[in-house]
Amino acid sequence: MKQQHPLMNSLIDLDISGKSSTLRGKLVDMGQDILVIHNSQQFVYVPIIHLQQMRAANTQDASNMTFEVPETPFEQANDTISYRKTLMNAKGMFSELYITGNQSIHGYLTSVMNDFFVFYSPVYHSVIVSLTHLKYLIPYSPNVTPYTLTPEQFPLKPSPLTLARTFDQQLRKLVGEFVILDLGENPNKIGVLKNVDQNMVELATAGGNSVYLHLDHVKTIHLP
Missing domain, CATH: 2.30.30.600 (SH3 type barrels.)
Known part of the structure; x- marks a missing residue:
């Protein structure tokens, strides 16, 4: 139920x-x-x-928001x-x-x-x-x-990344890569991922300075 x-x-x-x-x-x-x-x-x-x-x-x-709800796209009744x-x-x-x-x-x-x-x-x-x-x-x-976009213009591709089981392990796999954290909302979240030590993430920004972020506050990561 x-x-x-x-x-x-x-x-x-x-x-x-x-x-x-x-x-x-x-x-x-x-x-x-x-x-x-x-x-x-x-x-x-x-x-x-x-x-x-x-x-x-x-x-x-x-x-003005009275409406019929269709069947949900995923789950059965x-x-x-x-x-x-x-x-x-x-x-x-x-x-x-x-x-x-x-x-x-x-x-x-x-x-x-x-x-x-x-x-x-x-x-x-x-x-x-x-x-x-x-x-x-x-x-x-x-x-x-x-x-x-047509399927030819935007084909669904598997991730080119080798995936780990957990988020912190995945970040460790990307050490040394140029990455963008949190969709690049902040310039200090774009740079080279230098280290992941316990719960701290070290990122080298454009000026070469290190910025440290707590792992729990890293929402997303992607490669440009």
């Missing part, structure tokens, strides 16, 4: 870590570590770890939803991710490891994403492709 929440099938507002605007939609499913809303156009999968607040939407504001199961089911499906900053990334989820996954984007190519930093995932309809 699916877990029932008092707000199930109600229109709700969600406040999510790192996102200034509120997410609004009908709560259609909820598990121990992920919930699903439908915003009249798309399903939005939100890991509960980033849920700061969930509340019923103001009925006056929401009066009596399946219990989970974060990992959602990621596994999303492999190969064109999706939108929100991780950090003011922009989403679009592409295909290609691999799911112990505590990270690999997302292939026409803009960033293979992006390694920590499981703890995905804010939400939106799967698109099967007939939608990134930027209307």
Whole structure:
């Protein structure tokens, strides 16, 4: 049996870590570590770890958002939803991710490891994403492709990286490489990965100075 929440099938507002605007939609499913809303156009999968607040939407504001919800794209009617199961089911499906900053990334989820996954984007190519930093995932309809690119223009490719089981092991494999952390939102997160020592990541920036970051705050890593 699916877990029932008092707000199930109600229109709700969600406040999510790192996102200034509120997410609004009908709560259609909820598990121990992920919930699903439908915003009249798309399903939005939100890991509960980033849920700061969930509340019923103001009925006056929401009066124009009465809609029928289609069947969810992944889970069967009596399946219990989970974060990992959602990621596994999303492999190969064109999706939108929100991780950090003011922009989403679009592409295909290609691999799911112990505590990270690999997302292939026409803009960033293979992006390694920590499981703890995905804010939400939106799967698109099967007939939608990134930027209307044809399969010939944007073929789904396996990651060229040799994948480790864990995020910190993956970073260690990239020591010596020129990398971009957190989608390059900060110039100090672009440079040569010099070392990963316990929970500290050392990066040599453009000026040759070393910057140290705690591993838990590294959201994504990709090669230019």
